[in-house]
Structure formats: C-alpha cells, structure tokens
Amino acid sequence: MIHRIYSTLPSFKNLEFRPGLNVLLAEKSQGATSKQTRNRAGKTSLIEIIHFLMGSEAEPGNLLRTKALIDFTFCMDFDLGGSIVSVERCGASKSKLLISETRFVNRVYWKLDRLPHHYMIKKWFPIKLSEKKQITNLDWRYLLGQKMFDLESNADENGRSPTFRANFSYFVRRQLNGAFTTPEKNTTQQQIGYVQIALMFLLGLDWKIASDWQQVRDQEKTLKELKKAAGFGAFGNIIGKAADLLTQLTLAESRFKKAQDQVSQFRVLPEYHSLEIEASKLTRELNDLANANTLDIATINDLETALASEEPPSLVDLENVYQEVGIALPGIVRKRYEDVSSFHESVIRNRRDYLSGELDAAKTRIASRNQYKVSLDTRRAEVMAILKSHGALDQFSKLQGEIGRMEAEVETLRQRYEAAEKLEGTKNELEIERNRLQLRLRRDFFEQNERLNEAIVAFEEISQQLYESQGSMVIENTSNGPSFNFQMQGDRSKGIKNMQIFCFDMMLMRLCTERGIGPGFLVHDSHLFDGVDGRQVISALKVGSEIAEKVGFQYIVTMNEDDAFKEKEEGFDLNNYVLPIRLTDATEEGGLFGIRFD
Numbered sequence: 001m002i003h004r005i006y007s008t009l010p011s012f013k014n015l016e017f018r019p020g021l022n023v024l025l026a027e028k029s030q031g032a033t034s035k036q037t038r039n040r041a042g043k044t045s046l047i048e049i050i051h052f053l054m055g056s057e058a059e060p061g062n063l064l065r066t067k068a069l070i071d072f073t074f075c076m077d078f079d080l081g082g083s084i085v086s087v088e089r090c091g092a093s094k095s096k097l098l099i100s101e102t103r104f105v106n107r108v109y110w111k112l113d114r115l116p117h118h119y120m121i122k123k124w125f126p127i128k129l130s131e132k133k134q135i136t137n138l139d140w141r142y143l144l145g146q147k148m149f150d151l152e153s154n155a156d157e158n159g160r161s162p163t164f165r166a167n168f169s170y171f172v173r174r175q176l177n178g179a180f181t182t183p184e185k186n187t188t189q190q191q192i193g194y195v196q197i198a199l200m201f202l203l204g205l206d207w208k209i210a211s212d213w214q215q216v217r218d219q220e221k222t223l224k225e226l227k228k229a230a231g232f233g234a235f236g237n238i239i240g241k242a243a244d245l246l247t248q249l250t251l252a253e254s255r256f257k258k259a260q261d262q263v264s265q266f267r268v269l270p271e272y273h274s275l276e277i278e279a280s281k282l283t284r285e286l287n288d289l290a291n292a293n294t295l296d297i298a299t300i301n302d303l304e305t306a307l308a309s310e311e312p313p314s315l316v317d318l319e320n321v322y323q324e325v326g327i328a329l330p331g332i333v334r335k336r337y338e339d340v341s342s343f344h345e346s347v348i349r350n351r352r353d354y355l356s357g358e359l360d361a362a363k364t365r366i367a368s369r370n371q372y373k374v375s376l377d378t379r380r381a382e383v384m385a386i387l388k389s390h391g392a393l394d395q396f397s398k399l400q401g402e403i404g405r406m407e408a409e410v411e412t413l414r415q416r417y418e419a420a421e422k423l424e425g426t427k428n429e430l431e432i433e434r435n436r437l438q439l440r441l442r443r444d445f446f447e448q449n450e451r452l453n454e455a456i457v458a459f460e461e462i463s464q465q466l467y468e469s470q471g472s473m474v475i476e477n478t479s480n481g482p483s484f485n486f487q488m489q490g491d492r493s494k495g496i497k498n499m500q501i502f503c504f505d506m507m508l509m510r511l512c513t514e515r516g517i518g519p520g521f522l523v524h525d526s527h528l529f530d531g532v533d534g535r536q537v538i539s540a541l542k543v544g545s546e547i548a549e550k551v552g553f554q555y556i557v558t559m560n561e562d563d564a565f566k567e568k569e570e571g572f573d574l575n576n577y578v579l580p581i582r583l584t585d586a587t588e589e590g591g592l593f594g595i596r597f598d
Helices: 043-053 137-149 164-168 192-202 207-230 233-239 242-265 272-309 315-324 331-389 393-447 449-464 494-515 534-551
Strands: 002-007 021-026 073-080 083-090 096-111 120-128 133-136 472-478 481-487 521-524 554-560
Touching (some): 043 073, 043 083, 043 554, 073 137, 137 164, 164 192, 192 207, 192 494, 393 481, 481 494, 494 521, 494 534, 534 554
Parallel strands (some): 021 554, 521 554
Antiparallel strands (some): 073 083, 083 096, 096 133, 472 481
C-alpha cells in the first residue's frame, strides 16, 4: 500500500493514506465563480505523480518536468517486498532516483474535527533503516518488477515478455494514455500481442504462448512488408522471384565450375612474356622475308621478259629498205654500218649477260630466304606450342580474380534465392505455427481451467453487485490468440463501459492479491466515473471498499465532491473514507501543488 506522497515543493499538499478505501475529493468551494472548475485541482496529477515515482519515462511534456515543478523532488513511501520503501525523484534529473527502507513506529491518533463523524486516523513517525541509495530509473523498474510481479529478468526492454510498466499500468490507469476505453487495454496504443502477454501473466496463464503469438505477428508483418517491397522498386530487383533466381543460380554455378577447372589445369610459365616477344619478332621477320621474296619474284618476271625481247636489227633488212627507196649505198657506208651493227650486237650481248646475272642473283636470294624462313617458322611453332600449353603469372592472377568474382556472384544469387524461397514459403510455416499455438493455448486453458473459472466468476460477482443483470467476461481461444470480451446490459453507453473497466480491475486486483503479486494498491481516477449513474458510482465505491477490506489491498479513488455524494448507499458512509486533504480549483492555492501554473 501507499503510506504517503509528499514533495519538497513547500505548497504541495502532502497526502497520507490508510489501508482499504481512500477517497481524494475535489470540492467546489464557496465563492468560486462559474468559470472556476475542479479540472485543475490535481486529481489526475496524483496519478501522474505515482507513475513518475514508479519508473515512467517522463518524456518532455510530462507534468513533473514543467518549468514550475522540474526542480522539486516528489516522494512516496509504500510497501515493497515486505518493507516500507521511500522513493524520491526530481524532474531535473529524471534518470536517477533515491530509495531507502523505512519503518514507521509510535502511531499517534489525531481527531479530525472537520469530518462529519470525527474520524480517527494515524500519524506515523518514520525511522530510517537504511541510507538513501541512488538508482537508475531502468534498474528501479527492474527492482519493482522483481518485488511486485516476480519478474526474473529486466523485461522492460524486451517487447515479447511481461514488463513491470505494462503490468503496473492496469492498477493505476492513466487518462492521458486512453486507459478508460476498454477493460483489457491500459493504453490506446497497446497492441493486441502485448495485451495478451500482460493479461495471461496477471491471470496466471502461460504467457509464453502469447509471446510466441506476438513473434508470429511480427514475422507476418515483416513478411507482408517484404512482399510489398519485393514487388516493385530497387528492392524487388534485389530479391526477385525464386524461380528466376534458381535459373540464374544454376547458370552461374556452371560458369563458376568451368572457370575452376581452367584454373586447376593452368600452368604458369615464368618466361611467358619473353617467349611472347620472341614469337612476335619471328612473325615479323617471316613477314619481312615473304615481302622480300615477293619483290624478287616480280624482278625475276621483269628480267625474263627483258631477256626475251633483247635482239639487234638485221643488216639485210636495212639494205632492203634502202633499195626499195632507190638508193644504192656506197661501200664505205656499208663498212661503217657493219661496224655499228657489230657494236650493237656487243651491247645487246653484254646487256643479256647483265640481265642473266641479275636473274640468277634474285633466284639465289629467294632460295636463301626460303631456307631461313623454314628455320624461323620451326622456332615460332616451338614457341607457340609452349605459349599454348602454359600461361603467364598475371594471366593466372586475373583468372583467379575472375574466379573470386564469380564465386561472390554465385553466393549472392544463392542468398537471394534462399531469401526469395523463404519469403514465398514463410506464410505456410506461419499458418502452421498459428495452429500449433492454438493447440498449446487450448491445452493451457484446459490445465488452468480453475484459474479461468475464478476470473470469470469474480467478474460476474462484482458486476452483479452493481447491476441487476450481471455482466460476463469471455476468454476465448481464437486463431489470433486469447481474446478477452466483456458483456453488460447497455454496454454501448460510456458509463457502462467504464463500469466494465471497474469490474475488470477489481477482478484483476483480487486475483493478483490472492496470488501474492501486484503493487498492493489500485488507483482509479475520477474519469472512470464519467457518465456513470450516481447509483452505480456509490455502489462501485462500496463494492471497492468491501473487496479491498476482504482481500487486503488499498483502493485509492479521486473524485469530484458532487459526483461522490449524488446518491447514498445503505450501510455505507463515504465520509468515513474521504481524506482530510481536499482539493479545489476555486483558489490559486487550492490544488494539489498549492500553486497555479500552465
């Protein structure tokens, strides 16, 4: 239970609580104008302070981090693990808290004359059993989870296991989080999987089934996103279809194997480049010799043609020419012509000898070149045979590099193929897993039938005390995990829905207290009673008081005064449970903090 809530803020109205029902009222004081309401009196602020001291994140915008409050420390003394623990936290250093164990002695009774029936309360004097110890907010949640809910690990950072904050928020619902919408949710943002995990844990069922179900949902969500992404854009090119990728993978593996075989048969020749240069040189020399032979063959043809046409003119023919024209040549002219003819024959003979010599020289050169060509061609054949059967080191390195590239390509295709196949086959696997989980849940419901019946009966009994036609809680095994449904007459109205939440919270508090887990206190904000008929309001407070006293837990309620006293319940006087501190928004100092701020 909570013993007291206090602060270093001088104007803060320190609150002291007792076992059972505690009602913090916000009243409309005399002199308040029509514009002055109780909406800023501090009823909901009490809820925020409790969460602040119970390890909430306290993000920017949190009430205790406003400019007017950030430098003040807020404190709470409450029962935890068999001891009374004091916790202190300041908005300016929200990540660190101070805790210490306390024992209260020397109880003194004070008479409160302002209450109609002079109710007696206790005044406690604390004795510290330990010095204050600084602790991080994360470790504080871990400690609270251990002490309140027997959580074995710090599951606050694990999305698929019970967490202290998720469990605790059922016992101190926050209007700011939309906690008064449906019984099974303590925030509008709470996903179905985390609802199932928390409630199965609190009801004593196998919460790991719900955890596995949430894992299936997460995988299905990822699968859906991957399938959507794989259908278009760059991501579609990365994954692709399994059938197409299988073809690409098969061809790539074939090319890779051939390349591996080439590497295994490759022989490195150190003199490869020298022989390659020699082969090129031999080829050039052979080409030069062939060109030279071609020129000499043309020369031979010309020389043979010239030899065939080289003959001197005939003397008889010359004389016949002169006789035909009627000219008789004198003897001396004939003598001279004979000399010229003899000279000409000598010249022709010498030229024929020269041409014959050139012809023989050309033929000799061709024969010599042909002989040299044979030796060059033989050497080139030897070099080419060596180059064909061996390779250069750089060629081998390049080939190995290509092998590495091809291996990477094959591995990439294999991974893409496996991803695509998994993508296309996971849906069936998840459907099978859903069926397995449904069987596990059915078996757990059968084994824990007594606990389920206890929860169902408790909800019905509590609702029956509020309405003539009792409500019912239905816990169903569905293909999406355990489903929690609540039925009450006229449950479409806001007031009836809120009473469903009241009955559910009372049932949960009763079962957890009997199991020895939970915070030991249940806190309801005035928003729970919005739209609730006055008769049901006073009945709910009476039922809450009776259950708290019978089971042994603390029930704290914040209410508006006129809502609390609209109706009366026989044998139940609400004044006996109202705290001496009353809040009002009629004056600047009337609220919980004693100051007005935005």
